[in-house]
Structure formats: structure tokens, C-alpha cells
Amino acid sequence: MSQIRPFPPTELIDRADEEEALRLAPAPDLKDWVIANYLTVEGELYNPDHDHIAEMLHDNEEFLSFAWASSAAVAKKRMVLGQCEKVMFNQGGWRKARQEQQMRDWYGFVPIYLITIDASFCEQATDRDFCALIEHELYHIGVERDDDGEPLYSDMTGLPKHYLAGHDVEEFVGVVKRWGASENVKRLVEVAKQAPFVSDVNISKCCGTCVIS
Template sequence: MEAHDEQFVPDHKFRDWIVSTFIDGEGHLHNPDHQHLRFADIGVLWTNVDNSRNMRTVIGQAELMPPMAMGKWQRARAEQQIADWFDGMPTFVLTFHAKWASIMDDASFCALVEHELYHCAQKKDDHGQPKFTQAGLPSFGIRGHDVEEFVGVVARYGPTAEVSRMVEAALGDRGTSRLDVARACGTCHLKAA
């Protein structure tokens, strides 16, 4: 693929679907864990640019805005591009790889979207309570993964407390039914990818 064929395309309708499906209280896959995001402005991008990190393919990414880790001109250029795409600076930008999304089943696709939403977190204060700005709005940040461990370490030494909680969640009842996923998603959203 030529560099000029690599694209990032904003999708405001997909953003609206994410909000109405997972964040708004009436969505088929509403998750109260995301209630703080009612106060966030979320931008959504599709891309065809391949990406990898730590020898793993990246198919989704959440970023807190404005972008930070770059030089002054690069940052100003990036801020201008993002503001042009979204008519202002969103709180978060979610980027999804269109090719990978197009081949996922509905449940896997919804899991990918929620995975990125879980990264879009409300900061905690020194006592572990939700943190707010002086205006009374949530103070936002990027949250890391709940579990980060190697299968080989767990096989040799047993699970950590975090891994044990993940295993309990995996073995428990699923909070989302296939019917709810079908009602919320359907293949029409995947074809947009």
C-alpha cells in the first residue's frame, strides 16, 4: 500500500451509535461503567493503516485529547487536523482498523468497541473516588488494562489476584446476551467499516 493510500476517516454516525448503544441509559448494550462518558465528547475514526505494538496487531485505540507527546509544530498540526475532523477538540478519539472490524462477528466487534471505551476513564482522587474538574465535570484520563500477564507465568506459578478476578468474570454469567448484541449491532454497522 502506498503511503498516500493510507487514510483516517471520521465517522460521526458511528460515534452516535456508540453513544446510544453503550453510554445512553436506553441502549440495548448500555453499560453503567461508561456513565461518566455522557460528559465526554468522543471522536471516532476508521483507518486502513496497519499498526502493531509489543509484537501484537492493534485494531483499536483510545486517545485522550489534545495529543501531547510531540513537538510544538507537530502538536499544533495534529490539533488542527483533529479539530477540523470533529468541529472542535473532542475529549477522546477512538480509532478502529476498518479491515479487521469488517471481518469480526457482532459480539467481537461490540467487545472491541467497549474495550476502547473502558480506556476512556474518569480519573480517581487520592482516596480512590471519582475526580472532578472545578466546573463539576468528570476529570478524564486513559485507563490501563485490568490484567497484564503471560499465560506461561500463570501456568507455572498460578494466577495473580487480577488474573483470578478475570477468570471469575470469564466463568460467570455473561451480562450481554446475543439477542441484545443483535438488536444493537447487526451486520449493518460492520458493513460501514
């Protein structure tokens, strides 16, 4: 498989440029690329934190799918470049059937989790920004753990238990300025002082293009 990062379909970008309504499309090539590079031990961007996702996909390809969106969304007055969601449908009438049909038309099944990425951002993003965005969304798929930090498994399926995870650290700058940093914020600061695990060289190998710093 080619290591060059996947780019969104040009027709989605063209529609965004023409200021048409937001369009979405399935991204199976992005899923394949993520599996090869983040979820495979030999991958250039492999991260053992996501082993629980790899374990689920090995047993059930319906666990996770990807989609492109023609442009960013806006939520709480912020631009949303990526979104991970646990797929749920509106009840009542034909709404649930219609939404399920869209998923089956796209993927052949209804995924459990869906990651949607802004195509217009990714078309011009640096390799580092692109890879960081993908990793951010993967981290939103959390696995339940016991007191020792080991994943919890379902008695029925024998597979890890998952949930939609929030951010490790979320705080206002003003609160930290006035009241000090919480333990989570302090931990993030300490991690930020260290050199990143993924180097520019690794990302360039994975994506096949030069990283613009």
C-alpha cells in the first residue's frame, strides 16, 4: 500500500469552492490508511494507545468508518475540522430507516463509530496538521479500564468496552491565570515540555510529502 496520505475527492473541494450546500462522502481510503499507519505495529505512526481500536476492527470492520465533509462545520461558534461520533439515529416514522439506509449505501453496513474530516482543510493542511487531526479524532474513541489501567472486556462479546471520550484537559486560560493549573493541566504542560514521540521524519515517511514547519 502507498504511504502517501489520502486526499479528499476533488469534486467535494469544487463544491465547497462554489459555496454549495455542505456535501459528505464516504472515505474508505482514509480508513485503510489509518489502519496501515496508526493501528498496525509496523506503521510509521503506530500508537499502542489505539490497540483497542485495532483489536475491534480485526474482529469487526463495522466498528469504525470515515467520511469527508466538503467544508468545516460550526459548533459553539468554533470551526469544526473533525468529528468523532457514536452513530445514533433519530427515532420515529421513517427517519431511522432513512439514516440507516445512507450508511448502508456508503459502507454496506452501519458503523458503530464514524469519524468525519473537513476535506477543504485537509486538502491544504501540512502533513503534521493532518496527522495530528486524525490522531485527535482517534483518541475520542475511549476504552473502559479497570483500576490498574487495563481494558475492560464485555462478558458477552469478549471484546473491549468502548465509549465516546472527552478531552483529557479542557480549561479556560483565564481560570488558570487566576486560580492556577489543575493536575490535568499540569500534566499536559509537563508532556508539552518533552520532545514529541513522532518526529518530522516519521511523518514525512508516512505521508510522502515534505513537512512544512
